[in-house]
Amino acid sequence: MFLERNDDALSLLSSILDAFSRMAGEDDPQTMYLQELMVECQKNLGDSQGALTQASALLRRRTKVQGSQHPDVLSGRHLLAQCMVDNGDAKGALEEINAFLPKSIEVQGGTHHSVLSSRYLLAQCLRETGDLKGALNELESLAVTQSKVIGERHPHTVLTRNFKALCHHLDNDFKASEAEFEAIIPIAEDVLGANSTEVLLCRYYLAQCRLNLGNAELALSEIDSLLPRLIETEGSLHTNVLGARLLRALCLEALGQREEAGRELNGLQEGFDAASLPPTHSNRTSLQALRDRLSAPPSPQAPPDV
Numbered sequence: 001m002f003l004e005r006n007d008d009a010l011s012l013l014s015s016i017l018d019a020f021s022r023m024a025g026e027d028d029p030q031t032m033y034l035q036e037l038m039v040e041c042q043k044n045l046g047d048s049q050g051a052l053t054q055a056s057a058l059l060r061r062r063t064k065v066q067g068s069q070h071p072d073v074l075s076g077r078h079l080l081a082q083c084m085v086d087n088g089d090a091k092g093a094l095e096e097i098n099a100f101l102p103k104s105i106e107v108q109g110g111t112h113h114s115v116l117s118s119r120y121l122l123a124q125c126l127r128e129t130g131d132l133k134g135a136l137n138e139l140e141s142l143a144v145t146q147s148k149v150i151g152e153r154h155p156h157t158v159l160t161r162n163f164k165a166l167c168h169h170l171d172n173d174f175k176a177s178e179a180e181f182e183a184i185i186p187i188a189e190d191v192l193g194a195n196s197t198e199v200l201l202c203r204y205y206l207a208q209c210r211l212n213l214g215n216a217e218l219a220l221s222e223i224d225s226l227l228p229r230l231i232e233t234e235g236s237l238h239t240n241v242l243g244a245r246l247l248r249a250l251c252l253e254a255l256g257q258r259e260e261a262g263r264e265l266n267g268l269q270e271g272f273d274a275a276s277l278p279p280t281h282s283n284r285t286s287l288q289a290l291r292d293r294l295s296a297p298p299s300p301q302a303p304p305d306v
Helices: 009-024 029-044 048-066 071-086 090-108 113-128 132-149 155-170 174-192 197-212 216-234 239-254 258-264 268-274 282-295
Strands: none
Touching: 009 029, 029 048, 029 071, 048 071, 071 090, 071 113, 090 113, 113 132, 113 155, 132 155, 155 174, 155 197, 174 197, 197 216, 197 239, 216 239, 239 258, 239 268, 239 282, 258 282, 268 282
């Protein structure tokens, strides 16, 4: 949709909205729909606070005009929760979703696309508020429903399974994460594209899983296959590329290739500085820890058994 690509869309949409408001009034359904598009446009252009303000005002007007159970009002509450997440208020968004989702299921049915979208957002909020088990439970159930309703190869189903694999990873269940990534990546490559950001990040986390499970050689093979695509797609100084190079260095260290691991670190510190990563970011701490280990004398090898 052009609104997602054109920086002039907000001004254009504002003019159209003003015209509709004068002709039909602010309470007209078409006017309120255009206001919803305005919120979406603000979100896409990075104005998260402006989007939140407009979403709140729109929801109040819709509730007054259409009633609390109208599908457009329920959709507006979903949009408000999205805006809250964008503003870093996952806890508030979680409360909002828990308040409207049961009513949305009652009014629209458990397989309605809006309900499925709200359930995905619920899983996001659970993850961001630290409830990984809750997020995994929601994603497991959601993926089953999506597979039945829209099919296992639908992009939304694929993204849900990707997210589920990531949550397993964040929960340190690397075996489950590896299995889920191995199952979904071939489908994701076909559906989303082999060079899509989602697929590239899946492959990055798959390599991480393999390293954490002690298979550094397989992890290195995955990273060596991934890096050229990642550089082509994101650029050599993108934080995703720098993170993949750091992971490659960790694989090399695990395989005993200390000199090559050290060479892989060249430029990473400067890249992280340019990306303004905070000092406590995991990539920075991992980089420093790896540098410390590589600068220390190698551990003496135990004599072979005889």
